[in-house]
Amino acid sequence: MREDTYIDEQSAYEFISWYFKKDETELTKKEFNQYLWFYDNKNKEYVLRKKYTGQYAIPVELFDKWQNHLKSQIIEPPLGVIPKWLHDEYRIKDLKAAINRYLDNNREVSAEWIDEYNLLVKSIKTKGDHR
Incomplete structure (x- = not known):
């Protein structure tokens, strides 16, 4: 049984936008707020579920992939000189x-x-x- 990671609404929206962007599916914030859960038909799995606490649950494996993607987007500036x-x-x-x-x-x-x-x-x- 896999565990879930819990995140807030804004993070959940960013995650689900990233997740469905690979299928070139755009999702507005209004559309996002209408759903209590998101299901990936291709992979036959729940991707994101709204919890009664107002948090969202993401399977740990997907959360880790998303975090790795975010880390890969960070561009550090080149090293400068000593003042x-x-x-x-x-x-x-x-x-x-x-x-x-x-x-x-x-x-x-x-x-x-x-x-x-x-x-x-x-x-x-x-x-x-x-x-």
């Missing part, structure tokens, strides 16, 4: 760590690193004053 302010904060930490490693090993520190570090610190402090 500049966050990049700058990471860059400051990286520069500071590199400068300290060089100092710990008694090596000469690049003037470009120090200049960039100072510019980034100044830039972040300036932005912090505007907040």
Whole structure:
């Protein structure tokens, strides 16, 4: 015996519209509200039944297919870039760590690193004053 999944009226309407769309059958909300159950003659099965609680029952297998269809429709945007302010904060930490490693090993520190570090610190402090 298969179980049912219970959903609200709007979800039931969306489900049944999706289900019958494969047969190119359009169903208006008014038509949907007139029925207490939907039966698929091809597959000889109940597809959706209205319960006395106001919820609708869908066989679990069909609910799972519908959910998989919905998930396949989700299009995620392409990955963007790290925000500049966050990049700058990471860059400051990286520069500071590199400068300290060089100092710990008694090596000469690049003037470009120090200049960039100072510019980034100044830039972040300036932005912090505007907040």
